[in-house]
Amino acid sequence: MNFEFSEEQQMLADMVDRFVADRYAFETRQKIMAGDGGWSRENWSALAELGLLGLPFAEEDGGFGGGGVETMIIMTALGRGLVIEPYLSTVVMAGAALRNAASQEQRAARIPAIIAGSHIMSLAHQEPAMPRHSFDVATTARRAGEGWRLDGCKISVPHGAGADELIVSAQTEAGMALFLVPTKLSGVDVVRATGYDGTPLATMTLADVALPGDALLGEPGQGEAILARVFEETNAALVAEAVGAMRETFDLTTEYLKTRTQFDVPIGSFQALRHRAVDMLIELELSHSMAILAALSLDLPGDQRRKNISAAKVQVGRSGRMIGQEAVQMHGAIGITSEYKVGHAFKRLTAIDALLGDADHHIDLIADADGLAA
Amino acid sequence: MDLDFTAEELAFRDEVRSFFREALPDDLRAKMIERRHLEKDDIVRWQRILNARGWAVPNWPVEYGGQAWSPAQRYIYQEEMALAHAPEGSPFNINMIGPIIARFGTDAQKDRFLARIANLDDWWCQGFSEPGAGSDLAALKTRATRDGDDYVINGQKIWTTQAQHADWMFALVRTDSSGRKQQGITFLLLDMKTPGITVRPIETIDGGHDANEVFFDDVRVPVENRIGEEGRGWDYAKALLGGERSGIARIGLSKERLIQLRALERDLAERGMLTGRERDRLRRKLAEVEVELRALELTQLRVVAADAHGAHAGHAASILKIKGTEIQQRMTELVLELAGPAGLATDAQAQANTAGEGWVEAAAPFYFTMRKVSIFGGANEIQRNIVAKSILGF
Numbered sequence: 019m020n021f022e023f024s025e026e027q028q029m030l031a032d033m034v035d036r037f038v039a040d041r042y043a044f045e046t047r048q049k050i051m052a053g054d055g056g057w058s059r060e061n062w063s064a065l066a067e068l069g070l071l072g073l074p075f076a077e078e079d080g081g082f083g084g085g086g087v088e089t090m091i092i093m094t095a096l097g098r099g100l101v102i103e104p105y106l107s108t109v110v111m112a113g114a115a116l117r118n119a120a121s122q123e124q125r126a127a128r129i130p131a132i133i134a135g136s137h138i139m140s141l142a143h144q145e146p147a148m149p150r151h152s153f154d155v156a157t158t159a160r161r162a163g164e165g166w167r168l169d170g171c172k173i174s175v176p177h178g179a180g181a182d183e184l185i186v187s188a189q190t191e192a193g194m195a196l197f198l199v200p201t202k203l204s205g206v207d208v209v210r211a212t213g214y215d216g217t218p219l220a221t222m223t224l225a226d227v228a229l230p231g232d233a234l235l236g237e238p239g240q241g242e243a244i245l246a247r248v249f250e251e252t253n254a255a256l257v258a259e260a261v262g263a264m265r266e267t268f269d270l271t272t273e274y275l276k277t278r279t280q281f282d283v284p285i286g287s288f289q290a291l292r293h294r295a296v297d298m299l300i301e302l303e304l305s306h307s308m309a310i311l312a313a314l315s316l317d318l319p320g321d322q323r324r325k326n327i328s329a330a331k332v333q334v335g336r337s338g339r340m341i342g343q344e345a346v347q348m349h350g351a352i353g354i355t356s357e358y359k360v361g362h363a364f365k366r367l368t369a370i371d372a373l374l375g376d377a378d379h380h381i382d383l384i385a386d387a388d389g390l391a392a
Numbered sequence: 393m394d395l396d397f398t399a400e401e402l403a404f405r406d407e408v409r410s411f412f413r414e415a416l417p418d419d420l421r422a423k424m425i426e427r428r429h430l431e432k433d434d435i436v437r438w439q440r441i442l443n444a445r446g447w448a449v450p451n452w453p454v455e456y457g458g459q460a461w462s463p464a465q466r467y468i469y470q471e472e473m474a475l476a477h478a479p480e481g482s483p484f485n486i487n488m489i490g491p492i493i494a495r496f497g498t499d500a501q502k503d504r505f506l507a508r509i510a511n512l513d514d515w516w517c518q519g520f521s522e523p524g525a526g527s528d529l530a531a532l533k534t535r536a537t538r539d540g541d542d543y544v545i546n547g548q549k550i551w552t553t554q555a556q557h558a559d560w561m562f563a564l565v566r567t568d569s570s571g572r573k574q575q576g577i578t579f580l581l582l583d584m585k586t587p588g589i590t591v592r593p594i595e596t597i598d599g600g601h602d603a604n605e606v607f608f609d610d611v612r613v614p615v616e617n618r619i620g621e622e623g624r625g626w627d628y629a630k631a632l633l634g635g636e637r638s639g640i641a642r643i644g645l646s647k648e649r650l651i652q653l654r655a656l657e658r659d660l661a662e663r664g665m666l667t668g669r670e671r672d673r674l675r676r677k678l679a680e681v682e683v684e685l686r687a688l689e690l691t692q693l694r695v696v697a698a699d700a701h702g703a704h705a706g707h708a709a710s711i712l713k714i715k716g717t718e719i720q721q722r723m724t725e726l727v728l729e730l731a732g733p734a735g736l737a738t739d740a741q742a743q744a745n746t747a748g749e750g751w752v753e754a755a756a757p758f759y760f761t762m763r764k765v766s767i768f769g770g771a772n773e774i775q776r777n778i779v780a781k782s783i784l785g786f
């Protein structure tokens with residue numbers, strides 16, 4: 019049992035913390051959000067220069083071979099800064115699909131470019147008429163000679179608008195499959211939307227899009243299994259990001275309790291608020307523990323891995339809502355203004371619960387499996 | 393980072409586990425599983441079995457019979473004890489007065505008391521709370537006046553658990569009221585057979601009689617039975633209440649209860665006593681509490697690991713106590729819900745109704761009595777005050 023970072027991990031943590039502290043002051047973030055594309059290519063290059071974009075990729079693909087703990091470290095720091103660059107979309111989510119399912123050629127054509135910061139990717143899975151958190155996509159992929167033809171519509175694609183290439187889930191005759199779709203192809207239409215949490219989103223329509231044979235990731239029918247794994251890795255990362263956002267929220271709130279005065283005393287002297295701040299801390303610590311569990315579960319056998327990550331997503335969903343709401347409440351009106359960081363952290367925490375299965379969804383998975391024990 | 397116990401820790405766990413499996417008498421295990429009341433003799437018997445193994449008082453200093461265990465080993469010991477359905481023993485003897493005498497007692501007091509405390513030859517009770525002094529313990533008024541080589545005590549204690557069984561009481565009394573209320577408190581050891589002591593039982597909402605009022609009417613206590621210096625009792629009491637951190641959240645107990653709850657739920661469903669909808673609902677509730685319990689367990693392990701490094705997160709014990717007691721109480725709600733209307737009768741007739749399923753008639757008393765865990769040992773509101781002060785600095 020060891021909860022300490024290794025020396026390298028500590029250096030990594032210091033490095034990302036410094037990146038966030040130097041480059042991601044709240045005012046800077048607001049400017050980036052309002053700017054072109056909604057995120058900063060300059061910051062992205064800086065992340066590439068630090069080597070952070072290559073972290074979870076295998077050394078043979080040009081990466082650093084980092085595991086769950088390394089991703090947790092990065093995501094926690096990015097969560098603290100409410101960083102909106104496409105780390106989760108490109109490196110974690112699309113990266114997981116490439117790591118788990120792509121051929122040597124497919125990886126060689128993309129991973130070095132991702133690591134260099136010149137290739138933005140994301141995953142396009144959600145659809146307008148689909149039951150939430152399911153694999154039941156209506157997008158179709160038909161065989162056409164050596165290649166494929168895709169038709170369908172995808173929504174809420176994170177960072178879809180700025181992406182060079184999207185991984186698209188579609189039904190084939192042999193079951194669901196994943197396809198690598200460059201966004202510039204004819205028949206692909208990507209319309210930008212903006213998430214309430216500041217994440218640039220996209221709606222993507224595919225109208226008879228022609229793809230070559232090597233656009234297929236894995237085999238037809240393997241899409242579900244690949245996506246399940248991708249979602250596990252992404253959820254472990256999301257949970258860590260949430261812990262960062264919660265810690266920032268908690269720190270801002272306790273600072274406010276110390277400095278805001280009403281009735282001639284700091285509002286932190288009111289017991290009603292003091293006790294609620296303690297409850298926020300308890301939720302934060304429980305979530306932190308579960309982020310560690312999720313990060314360390316990625317290499318466990320399937321059943322235990324899934325359950326642990328679900329449990330972490332449950333904890334973070336519940337705690338994130340509580341901490342976000344309480345932080346806003348204890349700030350009073352300033353808490354609901356766009357000019358103040360707490361509201362933005364609250365929104366990101368809200369979005370994290372909605373992504374890839376909310377707390378209730380994951381509770382059902384655990385309940386159906388008769389609990390967390392193996 | 394990793395969550396695995398070391399090979400030595402695993403070997404230790406196996407050793408503890410097989411010892412508990414073999415050494416715990418069957419009748420005791422059965423009582424524990426059904427949450428039936430333990431008699432004094434049950435607890436004494438078990439304590440002596442542990443003592444013979446050298447494990448009665450592992451947290452004491454080694455020279456007085458303790459074990460030089462790591463925080464992880466202590467954690468494992470506690471968890472295995474709970475999973476084996478073994479009783480915890482008397483906290484008053486093991487966690488409170490023993491360590492206090494070992495740390496602050498005279499040589500004569502150590503010789504006289506420690507071995508008997510460990511073997512439960514003497515049963516101790518805690519005389520701190522008074523009608524006017526609960527959370528604000530320093531407001532206590534029971535007076536001790538010096539008369540030659542004795543103190544003469546007059547006043548009243550309340551909520552004294554198992555005073556009816558006790559051979560000895562450790563008590564806080566007031567020897568001086570002139571200064572701050574934390575000053576002028578003295579820590580005394582009282583022989584419960586001393587003339588002038590009256591014990592009166594208080595019935596609690598579970599129907600039990602473990603709580604008592606204790607009255608003192610000119611009770612004479614020799615000065616040699618004082619711990620440390622006169623007027624410094626508050627310091628010793630604080631050391632005592634600071635107590636044990638590794639087991640405060642009672643994770644093992646809650647784990648054991650969760651296993652039992654799942655087994656009961658399955659059994660009831662198989663016998664057609666739960667509708668599909670009830671079953672779904674229960675399973676979701678069990679999943680919810682299990683997630684929190686897992687999160688708390690890992691948080692406890694983070695504290696255990698930090699302790700092993702000598703790092704001391706000051707408010708960690710309070711956080712573990714708050715959440716640990718909330719989870720314990722949640723478990724009792726779930727047992728109660730499982731028992732349903734069959735759990736209404738809790739007297740002798742109930743046993744006939746439920747054909748010997750002890751847990752059903754024990755469910756409600758268990759639920760009612762477990763409300764205590766967020767009240768004693770520093771009420772959860774007091775714990776929140778402690779944490780708030782630590783995070784806000786005022």
Ligand SMILES: Cc1cc2nc3c(=O)[nH]c(=O)nc-3n(C[C@H](O)[C@H](O)[C@H](O)COP(=O)(O)OP(=O)(O)OC[C@H]3O[C@@H](n4cnc5c(N)ncnc54)[C@H](O)[C@@H]3O)c2cc1C
Pocket residue numbers: 517518519520521525526527528550551552553554603764767768769770771772773774777
């Ligand atoms: C089952 C049981 C066994 C016990 N056994 C013993 C024993 O063996 N020996 C012994 O000495 N004592 C014993 N106690 C007493 C126990 O220590 C006290 O109950 C405890 O200290 C609380 O005191 P009180 O009951 O007087 O409640 P009070 O202190 O009157 O508190 C009442 C309520 O007010 C809250 N409150 C009080 N102060 C504050 C504050 N500053 N801020 C916010 N809220 C506050 C409390 O949290 C509680 O909710 C036992 C209690 C129980 C329930």
